[in-house]
Amino acid sequence: MSSPRQATIQRNTFETKIRLSLNLDGSGQAQVATGVGFLDHMLTLFAKHGLFDLEVTCDGDTHIDDHHSTEDIGICLGKALLEALGNKAGIVRYGSITLPMEETLVTSALDLSGRVKFIYKVEFPTEKIGTFDTELVEEFWQAVAANALMNLHLVLHHGTNSHHISEAIFKGTARALRQAVAIDPRQTGVPSSKGTLST
Template structure:
């Protein structure tokens, strides 16, 4: 079964189209109008081995918020569709990724119970081109739409770019693991028999 989804979202603030393949090899074509965000989404694709084609336009003349959050909504929905009933997946993923001076840990449970914990050093809250608080909104939207319990803990770092990059790489690697198929899992990976 191909684990693929195509999702479109159009509002008065944004227009987004995504094609997402869980079982890819990291091929991507991404354009959001926000170069740093494009870079992070490219890292997500490459390090998670997800194929991602994404086009987004939004009212970035006002703020990046709507575009960043709505891309999270679209990608979360695409993941949920591509996973289907979640039978056979490992469900859990965990990764710790350094990027030079920075390191972060991401832990995922594809439980259908969305929740976000987003811990980053206060130093980094307002230093990136796309403020760190906007990335929190991206991950919250992704978590809510995909039904993902998501814990992000950026432990330390001196460079804001490196810190955010380590988060996206850890997110990609942990999601790759959580979406992996395990032949031992005959149904859904839950003692209740349902996610």
């Protein structure tokens, strides 16, 4: 590949200071220190299953709660995806998987369309996973979809363990993205009849 499909995003606000680097053509290496232990675990799984190299550091106001750090990292990941994809020439564009995780079954389906639509049909059986608010899983992926300019549909078919549900969402979306960002050797140019996947 002539140019590396990677990006580094920095975000500095009164609530968070974040540096995130993403390489779409990596090997699944992760160096993650978000200040939110459960999110570190999920992002490490995301990198491993997407075969992305991911580095994230975040200094956030976790003395309040994990909301700002989680959402802002989602913003940065979405922006990094968009930047690393460039004009999207040659990519598969679509990706989907229905992924089992123990008793849990989740579908993640996405389109790197340049248009935002986020559909989330997931209900967690508990409000917390350890100290992590389960509602922040939705906030994270909403932020990713909005900033990557993609359609993302997340559907929980069944599941009773909140940790497993979250893990299935992160693993499934990583694998759907792995499909979508892959280079299709038969694809010439941008995979759209419009001739563009930009807004």
